[in-house]
Every structure is written in C-alpha cells, then in structure tokens.
C-alpha cells in the first residue's frame with residue numbers, strides 16, 4: 001500500500017461518511033454559505049445564515065433585500081460590505097442567467113460574484129459529487145505535514161498534486177475528510193499526533209509524536 005492509499009484508508013476509518021459542516025437547505029444556500037465562509041469559521045457562517053435565510057427565504061427576496069440590512073446581518077463574518085454585495089449580485093445572477101439553479105461547471109460558477117476557484121471546487125464536490133478538491137487552510141496544512149506536497153507549494157499546486165494522487169472516485173470525499181482531519185485531529189496548534197496512525201509516514205516534527 002503506498003502513502004496515499006494508507007492515508008485514505010485511515011481517513012475512511014475516522015470519517016466513513018464525512019459531511020460538509022456548513023448548514024444549508026438548498027443548492028444556492030450552500031453556494032452563498034461557501035462565499036460567506038471566506039476568512040471566517042463555518043460555525044459563525046451557520047449562525048448568520050440561519051437568520052439570513054429565515055428573513056430572506058428565496059433568491060428573489062435576497063436580490064431585493066436592502067443592502068444595509070444585509071450588511072448588518074453579515075457584520076459578524078467580517079468583510080461584510082463586500083459579502084453583502086456578493087449575496088445580492090449572486091441572487092440576481094442565478095435568477096437572470098440560470099433560472100435560479102446553481103450551475104454545475106467551473107466556468108459558470110467562477111463567473112458568479114464572489115466565486116473563486118476554491119468556492120467553485122467546494123460546490124462541485126459537495127453539491128454535485130464531482131471529482132474536485134478545494135484547498136483550504138486545513139487541506140494545505142495536512143498535505144504539507146504528510147509530505148504529499150512540498151512546503152512551498154501554493155494552493156493551486158496543492159490542488160493539482162492531490163487531484164493526481166487521489167483517485168477521482170475518492171476526491172470529493174477526500175476533500176471533506178482532509179478538512180475534518182485538519183479541524184479535529186491535525187490542528188495547526190497542538191495536533192493530536194500521539195494516537196495518529198499516520199505518524200510513521202508523517203513529516204511533521206517528530207517531537208510532537210511523543
């Protein structure tokens with residue numbers, strides 16, 4: 001068994017049925033939640049979106065929402081001026097160009113307000129179960145510690161390497177597993193190395209293993 005097979009096997013043991021921790025009730029709800037998650041935590045996004053989607057329960061309602069009210073609702077997430085505009089524009093674009101549906105290809109997704117490569121990849125993997133991997137801070141950290149990529153690699157290089165190493169059938173699932181592993185086991189500070197089964201292949205400083 002090579003390293004990546006060993007890692008995937010362990011991730012399957014820890015997270016046999018991984019789920020995205022952003023709460024959403026429909027496709028556009030996930031897209032907006034991912035856009036709002038820039039530079040903040042899923043927990044904070046879930047708190048805000050539960051109020052946002054309750055007050056504005058459709059794309060039309062979001063499109064017509066007063067910008068100042070959106071700003072106030074999104075304030076706890078930071079970058080709220082930008083995020084408020086993204087929400088309004090996204091709602092308009094989805095209604096006008098896609099009949100209210102979330103498109104399932106990267107080019108269309110990336111043409112939407114506030115949607116970059118990472119957001120597009122999350123949506124393609126989570127909503128459409130397509131073979132894409134989004135590289136966030138957790139995926140990058142874990143991949144570097146495990147020596148799957150080099151320490152200097154940027155997010156695009158990491159994405160390309162992981163997409164090559166991991167089987168297409170496992171890629172969308174591996175994305176969620178690596179995020180959860182980084183969030184709850186291989187944290188930035190004080191990773192839980194002692195009981196980690198990846199210790200023997202991990203390149204992280206050995207002093208953390210004892």
Ligand code: SF4
Nearest residue numbers: 186191193196202204
């Ligand atoms: S041994 Fe520690 S640093 Fe390495 S993957 Fe496991 S938790 Fe992360």
